[in-house]
Amino acid sequence: MASQLVEKYMRTEHLPHIWCPGCGNGVIMHAVVRAIDKLELDKNKVCIVSGIGCSSRAAGYLDFNTIHTTHGRALAFATGIKLAKPELEVVVIAGDGDIAAIGGNHLIHAARRNVGMTVVVINNNIYGMTGGQYSPATPAGEFGTTAPYGNIDRPFDIAALAAGAGASFTARGTVYNPAQITSCIQKGILHKGFSLIECISVCPVYYGRKNKKGSVIDMIKWQRDNSIPVEKAGKLPPEELKGKIVTGVLSQATYPEYTEEYAKIIEKVSGGINYEQA
Amino acid sequence: MSRLVLMQGNEACVEGAIACGMRFFAGYPITPSTEIAEYCALRLPMVKGHFIQMEDEIASMAAVIGASVAGVKSMTATSGPGFSLKQENIGYASAAEIPCVIVNAQRSGPSTGLPTSPSQGDVMQSRWGTHGDHPIIVLSPSSVSETYTLIIRAFNLSEKYRTPVIFLMDEMVGHLREGIEIPEHIEIVNRKVIKGGQSQHMPYRIPDGECAPVFAPFGEGDRYNITGLIHDESGFPTNSHIEANRMITRLMRKIEDNVDDIVATEERYTEDADIAVLCYGGTTRSVLEAIDEARSKGIRVGMFRPITLWPFPEKELFKLSGKIKKLIVAEHNYGQIVLEAERVVKNNCSLKFTGKVDGTLISPAEILRAIEED
Amino acid sequence: MVKLVIVMKTLKTIDKWCKGCGICVEFCPKNVLGLIDDKVTVQNKEECIFCGQCELRCPDYAIFAEENNYEQAGFNARQ
Numbered sequence A: 001m002a003s004q005l006v007e008k009y010m011r012t013e014h015l016p017h018i019w020c021p022g023c024g025n026g027v028i029m030h031a032v033v034r035a036i037d038k039l040e041l042d043k044n045k046v047c048i049v050s051g052i053g054c055s056s057r058a059a060g061y062l063d064f065n066t067i068h069t070t071h072g073r074a075l076a077f078a079t080g081i082k083l084a085k086p087e088l089e090v091v092v093i094a095g096d097g098d099i100a101a102i103g104g105n106h107l108i109h110a111a112r113r114n115v116g117m118t119v120v121v122i123n124n125n126i127y128g129m130t131g132g133q134y135s136p137a138t139p140a141g142e143f144g145t146t147a148p149y150g151n152i153d154r155p156f157d158i159a160a161l162a163a164g165a166g167a168s169f170t171a172r173g174t175v176y177n178p179a180q181i182t183s184c185i186q187k188g189i190l191h192k193g194f195s196l197i198e199c200i201s202v203c204p205v206y207y208g209r210k211n212k213k214g215s216v217i218d219m220i221k222w223q224r225d226n227s228i229p230v231e232k233a234g235k236l237p238p239e240e241l242k243g244k245i246v247t248g249v250l251s252q253a254t255y256p257e258y259t260e261e262y263a264k265i266i267e268k269v270s271g272g273i274n275y276e277q278a
Numbered sequence B: 001m002s003r004l005v006l007m008q009g010n011e012a013c014v015e016g017a018i019a020c021g022m023r024f025f026a027g028y029p030i031t032p033s034t035e036i037a038e039y040c041a042l043r044l045p046m047v048k049g050h051f052i053q054m055e056d057e058i059a060s061m062a063a064v065i066g067a068s069v070a071g072v073k074s075m076t077a078t079s080g081p082g083f084s085l086k087q088e089n090i091g092y093a094s095a096a097e098i099p100c101v102i103v104n105a106q107r108s109g110p111s112t113g114l115p116t117s118p119s120q121g122d123v124m125q126s127r128w129g130t131h132g133d134h135p136i137i138v139l140s141p142s143s144v145s146e147t148y149t150l151i152i153r154a155f156n157l158s159e160k161y162r163t164p165v166i167f168l169m170d171e172m173v174g175h176l177r178e179g180i181e182i183p184e185h186i187e188i189v190n191r192k193v194i195k196g197g198q199s200q201h202m203p204y205r206i207p208d209g210e211c212a213p214v215f216a217p218f219g220e221g222d223r224y225n226i227t228g229l230i231h232d233e234s235g236f237p238t239n240s241h242i243e244a245n246r247m248i249t250r251l252m253r254k255i256e257d258n259v260d261d262i263v264a265t266e267e268r269y270t271e272d273a274d275i276a277v278l279c280y281g282g283t284t285r286s287v288l289e290a291i292d293e294a295r296s297k298g299i300r301v302g303m304f305r306p307i308t309l310w311p312f313p314e315k316e317l318f319k320l321s322g323k324i325k326k327l328i329v330a331e332h333n334y335g336q337i338v339l340e341a342e343r344v345v346k347n348n349c350s351l352k353f354t355g356k357v358d359g360t361l362i363s364p365a366e367i368l369r370a371i372e373e374d
Numbered sequence C: 001m002v003k004l005v006i007v008m009k010t011l012k013t014i015d016k017w018c019k020g021c022g023i024c025v026e027f028c029p030k031n032v033l034g035l036i037d038d039k040v041t042v043q044n045k046e047e048c049i050f051c052g053q054c055e056l057r058c059p060d061y062a063i064f065a066e067e068n069n070y071e072q073a074g075f076n077a078r079q
Ligand SMILES: Cc1ncc(C[n+]2csc(CCOP(=O)(O)OP(=O)(O)O)c2C)c(N)n1
Pocket: A052, A053, A054, A055, A056, A071, A094, A095, A096, A097, A098, A099, A122, A124, A126, A127, A128, A129, A130, A135
């Protein structure tokens, strides 16, 4: 028997999961169910949508309505689900490559529309599943199997990208601090509209090894020593924030939520003219 | 009492779909299918359905699958380049057995091609556009009124066999305006549904007497996993070669074992025919005109029209080929369905192809020439 | 009459799930844990303060505190 939380929300017959020792995916998946548990959501109404990647395998382990879709397209599938059945609580789990490279277009448009869903991005700064190629979140100068001479791409700040595109809630946490991730996800789910929580993860096997980051423990300690809460970050000059991870709720705003706006259109026209005779 | 109305092909497609319960549409504008999205935007909220213009065709296809997973009959429409973009997720719907209808109002290709010109160049792509062995059903309407009734059949087959159905229109039919009769009674097939945990964690198990797994819509109490990976009866991914073989074989046989239910064809004047013209979709009009002309000259020629393009009506064509001397395949491309015809007809009769890739319609005169030539 | 509820917490580990990453061992504030043959082991049970850090951080759900509540019926506070 596993813990009550794990027994209640995970398909334990499929555990242990496929992830490597120390991989941050398991920690973040745990935070997702903890947040759902704290909010006492009805399991039958929760829908987990993921793309393709190591992180996206989370969907299969979770005991909700789960759909593991195609690479990068989770947000578009989720949009269809949410619009067709707005009463569902839609949570998307996606890797940095999934959400910001192949799925980048869907990210900015889902954020812009402000469709009510919560997006948990597992950012391990690399393509894990395909074996360590650089992603849009790999810092410049770092290495990947496709950046043998160092990455010359400039990385995205995924949370800022989403906020810039109109996401009404963005937050960031690290696997060093799972309690903070939990609380951010909780707030994200409660928030009405499109919310995105960027979880800075660890991929000790590819990102860690390629970039000589030491053991998974060293990587987690690095997060501990380089995280700055957003409240404190606001008071620091930009130089001091270089290479740091700013954590906490980064932005929050109130915009009309998409499915509610559509409901108003239905309300207005569904009783109206009889088109067939018009 | 049926009603008589004037409609464009694209509009008939939407009205037929709505009549049989389509309540979700996601799309991205592209000529010559755009009117379908426009009609959906106008009509769906009136019947409490949803329309959304997505950021591209990939997203549209994904949203359609998402809505269907939630239990809503869903459709998308596109043309040319947009059809190419949809392919990956069409394969997903095929593998995960999510019912949905994809309308492709074909236009001239390849690439951006001749955007406003008619063509039937996507026949092979509609069968094999997505990677891997997969089942698919493709229907082709040849008139506005058939568009209305056949789109309903597309949904019925999709719901029954839990597979994507491609509704292969062409520019000709999509933009044609005709007076059509709206039938009073239509047959509607809805997917069989289980709720409240009835699937017992085995949502992909086929109950006795069913041809496809029974559908458990999201949010109704059956929590399970859907994936495009090879999966077992629980919906969970597996690397087992036995499961892979079982899943793919079952998917293919779902269609193969039911061809008689799925295949529809139309034959005209074939009883006494020495020659038959095989055609489909928008080309049919020219063919019928040419046949009338030829018959008035005393040539005994008939028409064979696959309404179901895939699975290809092998049995029906084979039977006909034993009765005629010559089969002419007329299609608006460089030669696609003709390859199937060759495979089926073998040496039963001679075979001739007449096609076109210049963006203009095949004229009755061109077909007549093919009929009269040896 | 007052009901007395005794909460018993015990550390549980799941060998089959533990992948030996050592995260719990490193971040335990009381040095309760260790690794033997790449599997977590509780080495100083008495020191555990049930802070929950190990459970929170374990990527494999292989360590957690199990709570058992025992109710002692008929307990009278004035006795
Ligand atoms: C269309 C498509 N292109 C490429 C792939 C191969 N692929 C699978 S996962 C992946 C990247 C995964 O990286 P990320 O999204 O960051 O997730 P991670 O594995 O790191 O969790 C790629 C490129 C694919 N499955 N589909």
